[in-house]
Amino acid sequence: MMERAEDLGLSLSLSSSLAPRTHHVAMLLHAPERRFLEMPLLPAKRVCEVSADEERSGQRGGSDDEDGGCGMDGSRKKLRLSKDQSAVLEDSFREHPTLNPRQKAALAQQLGLRSRQVEVWFQNRRARTKLKQTEVDCEFLKRCCETLTEENRRLQKEVQELRALKLVSPHHYMHMSPPTTLTMCPSCERVSNNNNNNNNNSTTADRRNGVEGAICHRPIAVRPQQS
DNA sequence: CTGTAATAACCTTTTACTTCA
DNA sequence: CTTGAAGTAAAAGGTTATTAC
Numbered sequence: 001m002m003e004r005a006e007d008l009g010l011s012l013s014l015s016s017s018l019a020p021r022t023h024h025v026a027m028l029l030h031a032p033e034r035r036f037l038e039m040p041l042l043p044a045k046r047v048c049e050v051s052a053d054e055e056r057s058g059q060r061g062g063s064d065d066e067d068g069g070c071g072m073d074g075s076r077k078k079l080r081l082s083k084d085q086s087a088v089l090e091d092s093f094r095e096h097p098t099l100n101p102r103q104k105a106a107l108a109q110q111l112g113l114r115s116r117q118v119e120v121w122f123q124n125r126r127a128r129t130k131l132k133q134t135e136v137d138c139e140f141l142k143r144c145c146e147t148l149t150e151e152n153r154r155l156q157k158e159v160q161e162l163r164a165l166k167l168v169s170p171h172h173y174m175h176m177s178p179p180t181t182l183t184m185c186p187s188c189e190r191v192s193n194n195n196n197n198n199n200n201n202s203t204t205a206d207r208r209n210g211v212e213g214a215i216c217h218r219p220i221a222v223r224p225q226q227s
Numbered sequence: 228c229t230g231t232a233a234t235a236a237c238c239t240t241t242t243a244c245t246t247c248a
Numbered sequence: 249c250t251t252g253a254a255g256t257a258a259a260a261g262g263t264t265a266t267t268a269c
Contacts, residue, residue: 078243078244078245078256078257078258079257079258080244080245080246080256080257081256081257098236098237101235116258117257117258119236119237120257120258120259121256121257123237123238123239123258124256124257124258126237126238127238127239127240128255128256130238130239
């Protein structure tokens, strides 16, 4: 059969970790719809696995990766890893989240598990890590969204007030100091704070006239707005 | 050189079991 | 004792990269 780099004791972290990661972004986007379309109408078939005694003892020897047997009733009995086994697996995971076949076999032998079980444990462990990270990212984005919503509300209010002021007292409006606001360059979409951005080219009058392009970091065509 | 089939490794989703409040 | 939620081992089915032909 094929002789992979791992079999030679080489790490394939680039090809086996990075590449799938790039593709799983697409998977995240498209998998749910696909899964929905392909969702079976009937429950998935039950599958036989390692017998309860073998699993519980965790001492099942024998050839690697062979399918386990079934309980007499075909029911799936679930292995619970001991604390020691979990600790060793966790340590190993911290060291390297993916295993090459040699590491996997060594770990399996050390723990008295099949290497398939070690492999599955690592798969699930990676999935849990990713899920946790997704939750963290989601929480962060939620907070960002709340902050931006609040900022948007504040800015809308400020715009309203300025418009009202301009109508009521144009002279006073022209001579007031610039508002505490953020300005986004329409060209490069960078946001700058007017108050501490002293080296930008825009003037207060520019901004009052809606000429926001003046703060751009690169030259852009500025078309004064009709007001 | 290119296309293709086989294979390994990994990922995501789902299922089923265990534990615990 | 029952029940529902959470945690997790394992299976299923998918994608991608590699290799041989």
